[in-house]
Amino acid sequence: MVAAAAPQLQYGTGRARWVLVVTVLGSGVVFLDSTVVNVALPSIVREFHAGLSDLQWTLDAYLLTLGSLIVIGGSLGDLYGRRRVFVIGLVGFSVASLACGLAPATPVLIAARAAQGVAGALLVPASLAVLSAAFRPEDRGRAVGAWSGLGGVWTAVGPFLGGWLVDVASWRLVFLINVPVVAFTVWAALRHVPETRDEDADRHVDVPGALAVAAGLAGVVYALIQGPAFGFGPPVVVAGVVGVAALAAFPVIEARSRNPMVPLELFASRQFTGANLTTFAVYGALGTATFLFVVHLQRDLGYSALASGVAFLPAMAVMTLLSAQAGQLAQRIGPRWPMTVGPLVAGAGLALMGRVAPGDAYLTGVLPGVLVFGAGMTLTVAPLTAAVLSAVEDRHLGLGSAVNNAVARIAGLLSVAVLPAAAGLATAATPAAFQAGYTRALTLSAVLCAAGGIVALVTIRDGRAVRAQRHVHASHACGDPALCDD
Numbered sequence: 001m002v003a004a005a006a007p008q009l010q011y012g013t014g015r016a017r018w019v020l021v022v023t024v025l026g027s028g029v030v031f032l033d034s035t036v037v038n039v040a041l042p043s044i045v046r047e048f049h050a051g052l053s054d055l056q057w058t059l060d061a062y063l064l065t066l067g068s069l070i071v072i073g074g075s076l077g078d079l080y081g082r083r084r085v086f087v088i089g090l091v092g093f094s095v096a097s098l099a100c101g102l103a104p105a106t107p108v109l110i111a112a113r114a115a116q117g118v119a120g121a122l123l124v125p126a127s128l129a130v131l132s133a134a135f136r137p138e139d140r141g142r143a144v145g146a147w148s149g150l151g152g153v154w155t156a157v158g159p160f161l162g163g164w165l166v167d168v169a170s171w172r173l174v175f176l177i178n179v180p181v182v183a184f185t186v187w188a189a190l191r192h193v194p195e196t197r198d199e200d201a202d203r204h205v206d207v208p209g210a211l212a213v214a215a216g217l218a219g220v221v222y223a224l225i226q227g228p229a230f231g232f233g234p235p236v237v238v239a240g241v242v243g244v245a246a247l248a249a250f251p252v253i254e255a256r257s258r259n260p261m262v263p264l265e266l267f268a269s270r271q272f273t274g275a276n277l278t279t280f281a282v283y284g285a286l287g288t289a290t291f292l293f294v295v296h297l298q299r300d301l302g303y304s305a306l307a308s309g310v311a312f313l314p315a316m317a318v319m320t321l322l323s324a325q326a327g328q329l330a331q332r333i334g335p336r337w338p339m340t341v342g343p344l345v346a347g348a349g350l351a352l353m354g355r356v357a358p359g360d361a362y363l364t365g366v367l368p369g370v371l372v373f374g375a376g377m378t379l380t381v382a383p384l385t386a387a388v389l390s391a392v393e394d395r396h397l398g399l400g401s402a403v404n405n406a407v408a409r410i411a412g413l414l415s416v417a418v419l420p421a422a423a424g425l426a427t428a429a430t431p432a433a434f435q436a437g438y439t440r441a442l443t444l445s446a447v448l449c450a451a452g453g454i455v456a457l458v459t460i461r462d463g464r465a466v467r468a469q470r471h472v473h474a475s476h477a478c479g480d481p482a483l484c485d486d
Contacts (some may be wrong), residue, residue, distance in 0.1 A: 071210075
């Protein structure tokens with residue numbers, strides 16, 4: 001019999017430490033694989049003779065399934081047991097990682113990446129759900145803060161670790177390293193983590209809604225990636241039309257659902273809608289920029305995989321060191337101005353990164369844009385989280401966080417599909433053409449990011465300090481440390 005409630009653990013005790021370690025490791029492999037794969041892409045190109053569309057699918061197959069299913073993944077943990085779903089997610093992620101590491105060709109790699117995303121959609125919300133349910137209320141904020149901070153370390157270390165593995169051995173180790181980490185985490189979870197579920201949770205899971213958004217995104221992204229690369233033939237056009245129709249049907253399905261995956265009344269709040277539009281713009285720009293930046297450094301500037309991973313670390317360091325202060329600033333003055341200025345500064349950083357060209361020195365050509373971008377994201381992320389959570393009722397805190405997380409994933413998914421093609425990279429056949437396309441793509445990313453700041457200026461409440469949010473309900477827990485409140 002699954003318990004309705006876990007023992008309320010005290011922070012700092014032996015069992016509490018085990019729960020924290022397990023949840024950080026479990027979510028960490030998902031965060032790691034969202035960043036580490038970028039540095040491996042040029043090596044994948046060389047081994048499989050892959051084109052730009054193959055690289056886009058290697059990223060987007062993962063984001064597609066993760067972004068479209070992560071909200072519903074939180075519901076499954078509440079229904080069937082949070083530890084159980086967490087362990088199932090771990091095992092699935094390990095199997096999919098093994099398939100990625102052993103893939104003989106890009107189609108197998110892409111399919112395995114999609115499977116990773118499905119497992120991650122179970123694993124990530126369950127990790128914070130387990131943590132939230134296990135700790136006593138007065139220790140929950142501290143535990144979530146530690147989870148968020150340590151998860152941020154995973155994200156920051158990803159490009160460095162991935163680059164080192166690619167340089168000393170093979171890109172395949174980027175995925176295979178997950179297997180022993182997951183094996184230990186499964187053992188520790190079964191031995192040390194209590195099982196919980198929500199006995200009052202609605203037994204109805206919004207499967208039609210999840211299928212509609214997944215099919216819609218898959219069809220649209222397929223058309224956006226395959227069309228520019230191979231032409232808009234009948235299969236591509238049909239996929240695009242079906243995708244648009246499925247996305248159009250999604251709000252109708254949600255309006256009629258007894259227990260919708262995304263209650264439409266959340267978007268009656270101008271601030272909630274505006275904060276998610278800002279999220280879409282900023283994280284869309286981030287997804288394209290990090291994808292192309294690392295590829296550009298290796299392909300055109302001669303960086304090793306390790307050096308290209310390290311190149312972006314200063315931005316992560318700025319975010320790690322100063323995010324807490326940015327959150328405190330938003331607490332005092334409200335999120336509107338940090339969310340306005342932050343994307344504008346980050347956009348300026350992306351524009352500088354877009355000017356990086358062969359022959360540029362790191363300190364004078366690469367680092368300035370990276371630092372400016374990191375400063376802008378530091379101003380943006382914590383206030384953005386606070387704005388989302390302050391815009392919803394307490395009973396919807398977890399759901400609001402999960403929707404915002406899904407928006408961030410979907411933004412990256414669509415931007416990786418759209419912006420490279422819009423910049424002409426799909427047909428860039430020479431180094432000069434790729435350089436020109438790269439600059440255009442980063443410029444488009446900069447404009448998109450800055451647009452997020454304008455949206456925040458118009459939609460976010462002015463001059464109101466946001467309430468501190470320390471507890472995210474286990475249902476629909478947030479899946480990204482960058483999107484969780486400290």
